[in-house]
Amino acid sequence: MTIRTRTPVIVFVLLSLFATSCSLDSQSSAEYAAALGESTDDYIQESQNVSGAFHSTVEDKIKVLAESGEGDVVALATDVTRRETVQYLAVLEDEMTRYVEVLRSMSPPGSLVDAHDAYVEAIDAVRYSMPATRARVGEATDLTGIQTAITGSGFSDGQLRLRAACSSLEAAVRQEGHGVDLGCTRPLR
Numbered sequence: 001m002t003i004r005t006r007t008p009v010i011v012f013v014l015l016s017l018f019a020t021s022c023s024l025d026s027q028s029s030a031e032y033a034a035a036l037g038e039s040t041d042d043y044i045q046e047s048q049n050v051s052g053a054f055h056s057t058v059e060d061k062i063k064v065l066a067e068s069g070e071g072d073v074v075a076l077a078t079d080v081t082r083r084e085t086v087q088y089l090a091v092l093e094d095e096m097t098r099y100v101e102v103l104r105s106m107s108p109p110g111s112l113v114d115a116h117d118a119y120v121e122a123i124d125a126v127r128y129s130m131p132a133t134r135a136r137v138g139e140a141t142d143l144t145g146i147q148t149a150i151t152g153s154g155f156s157d158g159q160l161r162l163r164a165a166c167s168s169l170e171a172a173v174r175q176e177g178h179g180v181d182l183g184c185t186r187p188l189r
Contacts, residue, residue: 026107033178035106036169043099044183047092054088078143085146086134089155093130096123115165115172119182122158122165129154 027035061080065073100123108116136149150156166184173180 026109029109029112029173029176029178032106032108032112033173033176033180036103036173036182037180039099039102039106040180040182043095043102046095050088050091050095054084058084074143078141078146081143081146082137082140085137085150089130089134089137093127096127096130100124100127109176111176112169112172115169119162119165119169122162126155126158126162129158 026032058081061084062073062077065071065076065080100120103116103120103123106116133150133153133155136153137146140146140149163184166182170180170182170184
């Protein structure tokens with residue numbers, strides 16, 4: 001009889017110790033906010049650099065084509081835009097993958113876990129849509145088709161969910177008394 005009454009107590013103590021050890025692994029809200037802000041700043045800077053390079057490359061290549069006057073400039077511009085867009089989306093996917101890996105290595109405090117996980121899931125939704133979006137862009141036959149391939153894709157649709165999750169995480173971190181700028185209001189690309 002004594003063994004039976006001690007078993008629930010032992011189980012309760014073990015579960016309490018387990019819960020305590022798990023909570024000890026989480027970062028404080030200040031540590032989390034700092035790590036989140038730093039990793040997000042790095043990601044934003046990287047993605048802005050890649051986006052800027054993409055736009056400059058496309059513009060420069062099309063300008064050269066237009067100035068050369070050789071061949072069907074529209075067809076050649078379409079080829080350049082299609083090829084560069086596919087490459088840009090691949091690089092952006094790689095950046096998102098690295099960012100998600102950093103986010104997954106974080107241990108947010110319990111009050112921020114749900115918002116953090118929703119943010120990571122939203123990034124993953126956009127990231128997982130990239131291969132299909134690249135394929136659709138690669139199949140486009142004109143500039144309008146390239147634009148339609150992007151705007152009608154999971155990549156574009158997922159960015160709306162990402163913006164909402166991003167804003168929710170920012171608000172949750174603010175409620176903990178810390179400011180963080182995740183770039184939620186940046187223009188969608």
